[in-house]
Amino acid sequence: MSPETRPAKRPETRPETRPDVRSETRASDAEREQVAERLREALAEGRLNMVEFEERLEATFKARTHGELVPLVRDLPEPGTLLTPGAAVAASGATSGAAVSERGADGGWADRVGQGPATSKGAFAFWSGFRRRGRWTVGRMFTAAVFQAGGEIDLREASFEGREVVIRCFALMGGVHVTVPHDLDVEVRGFGIMGGFGEAGDVRSEVAPGAPRVVITGFALMGGVGVERKLRESEKRRLKEERKRLKLEKKADREERRDE
Structure with a gap:
């Protein structure tokens, strides 16, 4: 076959690249x-x-x-x-x-799991509210119920009665907000009827060694149960101090360069 009669090569097609959402x-x-x-x-x-x-x-x-x-x-x-x-x-x-880190190689969980009896195994609010936060010990089974009310469960500084903990949340025309640290093992199983039951962002974060497993279950009827990860206050202070240190070091470096 002569060069004139050879079929032309088809241009190479590259797969369409989609942006990484x-x-x-x-x-x-x-x-x-x-x-x-x-x-x-x-x-x-x-x-x-x-x-x-x-x-x-x-x-x-x-x-x-x-x-x-x-x-x-x-x-x-x-x-x-x-x-x-x-x-x-x-x-x-x-x-x-x-x-x-300042909490130790095991994330500081060793002295926060199974070290004492529960200080609270439940909470209820009717036309009012409840709050569990700070240093407290969560029972192996914790039940929270609100009716036309609100509740707050903060696990960032809490201790746990056992390695496996179940938190049951029932919200009827009300809401329960659960705050957890980013290194805690959390699973959300609840559901909502004319309401919402779920997490904000990625609740399945990097779990620290020795962290307890917490299952959050229940239901919300014309209400909501939300789960959110937040930094501990000690971590916030550490980040703030580190930013401040970097800022001071950069300022000192600029002043040294001006003097030169």
Whole structure:
């Protein structure tokens, strides 16, 4: 077959690339803190120097979407991997303060699970409200019911009677709001009838070792039961202090450059 009679090659077609919806999703404070902790681990293991760490940490606190957070840890393996036993011991021993969070390697759950009897196993509100927050011990079975009322259950500083906890929420023309820390193992099973029963954002977050398992179930009739992850007050203070420290360091650096 002569070159003139050969059929022309069809142009290559590339598959259509769709934008990553997840990358455009707004990042939460808990997710920013998870990335910051990953960076601290990388600094402790010698994968990042101090300049790289501070640059990425500042970008983490400024990030508004998941797409801005992912590149900051894309080149970092999971903490503790690819290290020889001797190197791992040396890294953890030399920088234990930076590598381990203030709550300890197990997330601080060891002294908060099964250490005492429940201080509360239920709550009820009719034309009023109830609140369970701060330092309290949740029973293995906790039942909350509201009728034309509201209730607040905050588990961020709570202790737990057992490793497995079931929280039953019943809302009739009212609402119950459940706040949980980002490292708690949570499963939501309830349903709503002319109402809502569910979580705000991603409730299945990164679970800390030793964390109890909490199942939130029940129903809402012409009302709502909401589950939301929030940082602990101690974590908020730590983030605030870290931002302040970075700001002061940058200010001092600018003044030093001006003096030069």
